[in-house]
Amino acid sequence: xxxxLKPWQxxxxxxxxxxxxxxxxxxxxxxxxxxxxxxxAIRTSDLVFSFTPTLENYRNLFFGGNRAGxxxxxxLLVSIISTFIALALGSLAGYGMAHWRSRHKKDVSFWILSTxxxxxxxxxxPLFVMFRIAGLVNTIPGLILACLTFxxxxxxxxxxxxxxxxxxxxxxxxxxxxxxxxxxxWNVALPVTRPGLITTAVLCLVFAWxxxxxxxxxxxPQTSTLPMAAGALVTxxxxxxxxxxxxxxxxxxxxxxxxxxxxxxxxxxxxLGAVTGE
Numbered sequence: 001x002x003x004x005l006k007p008w009q010x011x012x013x014x015x016x017x018x019x020x021x022x023x024x025x026x027x028x029x030x031x032x033x034x035x036x037x038x039x040x041a042i043r044t045s046d047l048v049f050s051f052t053p054t055l056e057n058y059r060n061l062f063f064g065g066n067r068a069g070x071x072x073x074x075x076l077l078v079s080i081i082s083t084f085i086a087l088a089l090g091s092l093a094g095y096g097m098a099h100w101r102s103r104h105k106k107d108v109s110f111w112i113l114s115t116x117x118x119x120x121x122x123x124x125x126p127l128f129v130m131f132r133i134a135g136l137v138n139t140i141p142g143l144i145l146a147c148l149t150f151x152x153x154x155x156x157x158x159x160x161x162x163x164x165x166x167x168x169x170x171x172x173x174x175x176x177x178x179x180x181x182x183x184x185x186w187n188v189a190l191p192v193t194r195p196g197l198i199t200t201a202v203l204c205l206v207f208a209w210x211x212x213x214x215x216x217x218x219x220x221p222q223t224s225t226l227p228m229a230a231g232a233l234v235t236x237x238x239x240x241x242x243x244x245x246x247x248x249x250x251x252x253x254x255x256x257x258x259x260x261x262x263x264x265x266x267x268x269x270x271x272l273g274a275v276t277g278e
Contacts, residue, residue, distance in 0.1 A: 079209040087201050098164050174187070
């Protein structure tokens with residue numbers, strides 16, 4: 001596409017790309033620098049660029065009574081388990097939707113997607129009532145189930161789009177060779193949609209990892225996640241910017257690394273699912 005652009009258009013795209021990159025990178029870089037500053041360099045009213053980097057803020061975050069370690073474990077459990085379940089069930093349901101022949105297929109597909117389109121604020125109260133009756137408030141399984149209410153419909157819709165791109169001739173050849181429908185799904189369809197699986201997993205993982213609404217409404221002291229820890233650092237006595245920036249890096253860094261590690265598959269998966277088919 002860029003090869004068909006005029007020189008001034010290429011320069012414009014380059015400038016816009018640099019500006020967008022700086023807009024995204026500068027806050028993260030500033031947060032990282034602040035997290036490595038000693039307290040005296042943070043509390044001063046002057047801009048301090050010359051300082052000896054220290055891990056004091058990270059040590060205080062995890063070993064200074066802030067319970068960030070338990071918050072990290074809770075975040076890992078909720079995000080990884082909910083993503084795995086959403087990916088497993090979403091792949092099966094998406095494969096079934098892609099092969100389902102019915103005049104109600106579009107209606108069902110839209111209904112599944114509409115459950116993901118609803119704002120979280122609209123479902124918090126009904127979910128809280130149901131979770132309280134079921135005894136799931138302030139529990140890790142409750143937070144996992146809450147994340148699934150949004151991640152699972154999204155995974156079904158996205159994997160349905162990916163499975164639509166799999167050539168039917170490949171699966172038909174596997175069935176002719178004696179494969180069952182389940183074996184054709186496992187050995188043929190899933191490997192072909194690997195970029196789609198990675199894309200779906202990363203997007204579900206990011207949502208669960210960054211969730212604050214469900215964690216604050218359905219969680220509690222024993223099930224607080226890392227986003228909840230940020231609010232605990234803002235007290236009446238002030239804000240500990242060193243700890244807050246260190247926590248921000250701990251929250252952002254895993255998702256940043258995951259995105260960079262699978263960026264090739266992520267771009268391929270997003271472009272693969274751009275056309276949903278029937």
